[in-house]
Amino acid sequence: MKYEEAIDKLSKIVERLEEGSLSLEESLTLFEEGIRLTKICMKILDEAEGKIQILTKEINGEIKVTDFEEGSAESWKS
Secondary structure (H helix, E strand, O other), X not given: OOHHHHHHHHHHHHHHHHHOXXXXXXXXXXXXXXXXXXXXXXXXXHHHHHHHOEEEEOOOOOEEEEOOOOOOHHHHOO
16 A cells, blocks of 8 residues: 555545544444554655665765755765
């Protein structure tokens, strides 16, 4: 499942829960689905964050993980 799809489904669940017209059982079922979708979104975001990190090698040979910062890609072009 893609992030956008999960967020869209989660948003619809929140809207239905906020209406307040569902039974307790229906609310719990939707709540559980919302938790599942939230976990999917968190996993996707964690994976994306990992991809953004850039490995750099220090002068002394030590590997250093540097977080990607906007505009820093220019310094890697050479």
